Amino acid sequence: xxxxxxxxxxxxGVADPAFLFLxxxxxxxxxxxxxxxxxxxxxxxxxxxxxxxxxxxxxxxQGLKPLCYSIAPFAVFRAYEQIRIDLALHNLNVKIVxxxxxxxxxxMGATHHALEDIAVLxxxxxxRCLVPLCNADVPGACASLMEQPGPGxxxxxxxxxxxxxxxxxxxxxxxxxxxxxGRPGRLTVVGLGPILLNVxxxxxxxxxxxxxxxxxxxxxxLAPVLASLQHSRKLLVIEEHxxxxxxxxxxxxxxxxxxxxxxxxxxxxxxxxxxxxGSQSYHQKASGLDTASLKGSIAxxxxx
Amino acid sequence: xMRGSLASLNAARxxxxxEMLKMYRRANAxxxxxxxxCLEILVDLCFNRAxxxxxxxxxxxxxxxxxxxxxxxxGRLEEAELDSFYREGTSLPAHxxxxxxFAAIPFGTGSLGHxxxxxxxxxxxxxxxxxxxxxxxxxxxxxCNEGSTWEGAAFAAHHRLxxxxxIVDVNxxxxxxxCEDVLDNGRLAEKWRSFGFAVTEAEDGNSFAxxxxxxxxxxxxxxxxxxxxxxxxxxxxxxxxxxxxxxxLPMSEDQYDQAVRETLALA
Numbered sequence: 001x002x003x004x005x006x007x008x009x010x011x012x013g014v015a016d017p018a019f020l021f022l023x024x025x026x027x028x029x030x031x032x033x034x035x036x037x038x039x040x041x042x043x044x045x046x047x048x049x050x051x052x053x054x055x056x057x058x059x060x061x062q063g064l065k066p067l068c069y070s071i072a073p074f075a076v077f078r079a080y081e082q083i084r085i086d087l088a089l090h091n092l093n094v095k096i097v098x099x100x101x102x103x104x105x106x107x108m109g110a111t112h113h114a115l116e117d118i119a120v121l122x123x124x125x126x127x128r129c130l131v132p133l134c135n136a137d138v139p140g141a142c143a144s145l146m147e148q149p150g151p152g153x154x155x156x157x158x159x160x161x162x163x164x165x166x167x168x169x170x171x172x173x174x175x176x177x178x179x180x181x182g183r184p185g186r187l188t189v190v191g192l193g194p195i196l197l198n199v200x201x202x203x204x205x206x207x208x209x210x211x212x213x214x215x216x217x218x219x220x221x222l223a224p225v226l227a228s229l230q231h232s233r234k235l236l237v238i239e240e241h242x243x244x245x246x247x248x249x250x251x252x253x254x255x256x257x258x259x260x261x262x263x264x265x266x267x268x269x270x271x272x273x274x275x276x277x278g279s280q281s282y283h284q285k286a287s288g289l290d291t292a293s294l295k296g297s298i299a300x301x302x303x304x
Numbered sequence: 305x306m307r308g309s310l311a312s313l314n315a316a317r318x319x320x321x322x323e324m325l326k327m328y329r330r331a332n333a334x335x336x337x338x339x340x341x342c343l344e345i346l347v348d349l350c351f352n353r354a355x356x357x358x359x360x361x362x363x364x365x366x367x368x369x370x371x372x373x374x375x376x377x378x379g380r381l382e383e384a385e386l387d388s389f390y391r392e393g394t395s396l397p398a399h400x401x402x403x404x405x406f407a408a409i410p411f412g413t414g415s416l417g418h419x420x421x422x423x424x425x426x427x428x429x430x431x432x433x434x435x436x437x438x439x440x441x442x443x444x445x446x447x448c449n450e451g452s453t454w455e456g457a458a459f460a461a462h463h464r465l466x467x468x469x470x471i472v473d474v475n476x477x478x479x480x481x482x483c484e485d486v487l488d489n490g491r492l493a494e495k496w497r498s499f500g501f502a503v504t505e506a507e508d509g510n511s512f513a514x515x516x517x518x519x520x521x522x523x524x525x526x527x528x529x530x531x532x533x534x535x536x537x538x539x540x541x542x543x544x545x546x547x548x549x550x551x552x553l554p555m556s557e558d559q560y561d562q563a564v565r566e567t568l569a570l571a
């Protein structure tokens with residue numbers, strides 16, 4: 001998604017003189033054209049995330065539109081108090097873009113993974129968290145992020161929409177990507193971001209699933225998910241995120257508040273079982289987020 | 305450049321100190337020593353040095369009463385009610401609010417280490433908006449413990465933000481002890497200078513004349529400036545001066561009366 005993001009930033013930045021691109025000294029082989037096109041509006045803040053965020057607050061206070069980029073954990077966790085106080089509590093128009101959300105940086109190890117980013121940001125006042133489903137979603141997600149003033153976070157990952165699949169259509173915070181709206185499903189599946197692509201190969205085999213791609217937390221309109229749950233009463237949530245504070249707990253609470261009875265099956269990041277490391281795919285498999293593991297759960301839930 | 309006379313600044317200082325003491329007494333609140341420590345710095349900025357378009361950020365947000373008082377009495381915070389300080393439902397809490405309801409208080413502060421970087425952002429914004437203003441950030445010894453302060457300092461110097469002035473209220477006392485015993489900031493002038501700031505010192509940071517000399521010496525610097533104001537915590541109230549305790553304690557009625565008498569007697 002980084003390439004799509006860079007292309008969007010180049011275009012958006014050239015079009016809007018208030019747009020400022022700040023980076024925490026990252027972007028090799030991706031942001032060179034953005035740097036070239038934006039000139040002095042491309043600011044390398046150095047390896048100093050705390051200053052980058054607070055400084056962005058100062059820039060936004062003057063009506064500018066700063067966007068702060070780094071590897072996801074560095075952007076979020078290193079400067080969390082600055083994000084909480086200077087951005088969220090002040091409701092200032094600063095966007096944060098974290099590359100490689102979840103296990104995206106794979107064998108780089110735990111320091112480079114972001115498994116709790118949505119949890120810590122989505123609880124902040126005024127904060128929107130966006131997680132595009134796939135590469136093609138990135139421009140739409142960026143546009144959505146920017147069109148609403150205030151603080152926000154974009155988590156970039158990896159994932160291409162299958163060429164053989166039906167066209168995806170424009171970005172939306174919540175989209176049905178499998179299952180027919182008018183036909184009662186037996187299982188409601190909701191996933192956050194590109195990890196949901198791991199369930200797509202199973203859609204044909206299990207046509208009774210209603211599959212939704214969630215791309216924003218908090219979600220505004222849960223009506224399609226609630227309508228599906230009215231029939232299925234079974235909710236499978238998939239996310240490359242820690243079990244606490246992510247989409248699973250968010251949805252479980254939101255659905256419970258409606259009084260809709262349901263059973264929750266939650267596939268989430270498991271951390272580092274055994275203290276072992278590997279690629280993003282390795283960690284997904286170790287967490288039960290790979291297609292085979294998901295198929296096992298789906299088959300069990302549907303009794304087939 | 306000094307716009308007000310020393311006599312008028314001293315009069316403003318007295319007026320602000322009396323109002324501030326009244327606020328603290330009414331609220332039965334602490335942080336009095338911290339506010340008295342930097343009161344002359346804020347009076348100098350609000351009554352004398354800062355133009356209407358300039359920004360003042362109090363990074364040491366625990367001295368909020370000094371900020372509120374000097375902003376209000378200098379006419380920069382007309383809409384605020386000092387009487388409401390600390391009261392339920394106030395817009396003037398113990399630390400400057402994050403609510404952005406007052407133009408003169410662009411940022412809420414209170415957790416140390418934020419102010420300089422916020423000021424860096426304001427100062428940097430001029431290059432993109434075409435606006436021209438100076439940004440003054442008032443920091444504490446404790447602020448200089450925070451790594452984030454030095455991140456901001458490095459950036460400000462690298463980008464030669466000559467419209468940024470950091471004023472450190474060096475009263476040599478921090479949260480739970482004297483700086484030299486807790487986490488010595490060491491040779492602070494050398495630190496700021498080595499980061500690329502033009503550093504001048506006010507040997508008596510509670511004196512307007514000393515502050516003026518320090519400001520004047522830094523004029524024309526090609527990059528950001530730092531003024532180290534050597535102050536006394538609790539300045540002007542004998543029993544508060546240079547003590548850790550008056551970072552926290554509220555005044556009794558007798559202590560308040562004495563503080564008022566000593567303030568009135570101060571030249």
